[in-house]
Amino acid sequence: MAQNSLFAILLRSPWWISLAVVLVIVAVCGAFLPREIAPFAALGALPIFVIGCMAAWRQFRAPSSSRLQTMHARIAAMSWKEFAAALETAWQREGQSVQRMPGGNTAADLQLAKGGTTSLVSARRWKAANHGVEPLRELQEAVARQKADHGVYVVLQGSLTENARAFAKEHGLLLLEGDALCAMLLKSQGDRS
Incomplete structure (x- = not known):
């Protein structure tokens, strides 16, 4: 799905926006179309209704902001060994095979494999204050x-x-940052409150 398509935008928006769009479409169809055609035209809003339901499901299952902040603080206090173990556990629970990279490899720390797809993960600088192009370039070269199929x-x-x-986008590197990282680790612990 294209990132700026209507459906992608609605998936990222609060769920009630999709339902408001559905109501507007149904109201416009009822007001401006003949009675015989209006119900069929209003069915065109069904995909938007489905997107609204999907967005609601995601948003109700997402961890609360207070849980994300708590997890953020816990991750910030972790040592590299604890953080690497938490990442391994999270990806293993998602069905990934996780292997630590040899100690001399500075570009990638973990290798993930699932269904014939391999990803290299660079996570050692997770607490750095600034992240420039150089570590991403090293990761891309390692990929x-x-x-490998992906770099994270x-x-x-x-x-x-x-x-x-821009470098990450141009080279197809995935960025796992902030709330997404915290949510992944919370999910691996079975904690969604």
């Missing part, structure tokens, strides 16, 4: 060298420079 760069705090974000 190419090992013929993990960031808890700090900021990625605009150049780093």
Whole structure:
């Protein structure tokens, strides 16, 4: 699904917006179309209704902001060993095979495999205050060298420079940062409150 398509935007928006759009479509169809055609035209709003239900399901299952903040603080207090173990557990619970990379490898820390797809994960700089292009470039080179399918760069705090974000997008590197990282670790613990 295209990132800026109507459905993608509605999936990211609060669920009630989709339902409001459905009501507007149904009202317009009822007001401006002949009675014989209006119900059939209003059925065109069904995909938007489904997207609204999907958004509601996701949003009701998502952890609360207070849980995310608590997890953020817990992750920030972790040592590298604890954080790596938490990532391993989270990805294993998602069905990934997780292998730690050899100690001399500075570009990638973990290798994930599932269904014939391999991903390299760079997570050691998760607490860094600033993230530039260089660690992403190293990760991209490791992905190419090992013929992996994806590269994942993990960031808890700090900021990625605009150049780093552009580099990640251009080279298809996935960024796992902030709330998404916290939600993944909460989910692996079975904690969604």
